[in-house]
Amino acid sequence: MSDEGVRHAVRTRWGSPAVAPGPRRTVDLDPAEALRLLAGVSLGRIVFTRHALPAIRPVNHVVVAGDVIIHTHEAAALTEQVERVGAQGIVVAYEADVIDADTHLGWSVVVTGYCRLITDPRDTARYRELVRPWADQRTDVLVRLHPDLVSGIRLTGPS
Numbered sequence: 001m002s003d004e005g006v007r008h009a010v011r012t013r014w015g016s017p018a019v020a021p022g023p024r025r026t027v028d029l030d031p032a033e034a035l036r037l038l039a040g041v042s043l044g045r046i047v048f049t050r051h052a053l054p055a056i057r058p059v060n061h062v063v064v065a066g067d068v069i070i071h072t073h074e075a076a077a078l079t080e081q082v083e084r085v086g087a088q089g090i091v092v093a094y095e096a097d098v099i100d101a102d103t104h105l106g107w108s109v110v111v112t113g114y115c116r117l118i119t120d121p122r123d124t125a126r127y128r129e130l131v132r133p134w135a136d137q138r139t140d141v142l143v144r145l146h147p148d149l150v151s152g153i154r155l156t157g158p159s
Helices: 003-014 031-039 077-088 121-130
Strands: 025-028 043-050 053-064 067-072 090-099 106-117 141-156
Touching (some): 077 090
Antiparallel strands (some): 025 141, 053 067
């Protein structure tokens, strides 16, 4: 099928063009802007190592004082890895984005740092109120990602 045929099929199925005209530019975000954008969404993807291979899981989060707080459950692969190493934590990457499917404009943010269990009872009570999981699974473990690296890009239209 030609490119025009694909675009026509997409327009027919979803009622709008698949791609807005013109190339996209990427603009680097400063760390403060990247964290502000991350704080404006509640779903992202955490990347960690499991059995010496990368593992990726969608999770809910909230940003508090520059840290990413994630609510997970006791049997989760992420929880197992964090508990295994103890207080030193594990190195993870966390990514979230908002990109419009029609225009391909938006942003993407990645934070990298150590992820550790939150064990202080006051903190766990406070964060349980802030992080609302989307899944109907019992989430009883909280972890904190303190970013050492924060990066992001904004996808903009032609200049």
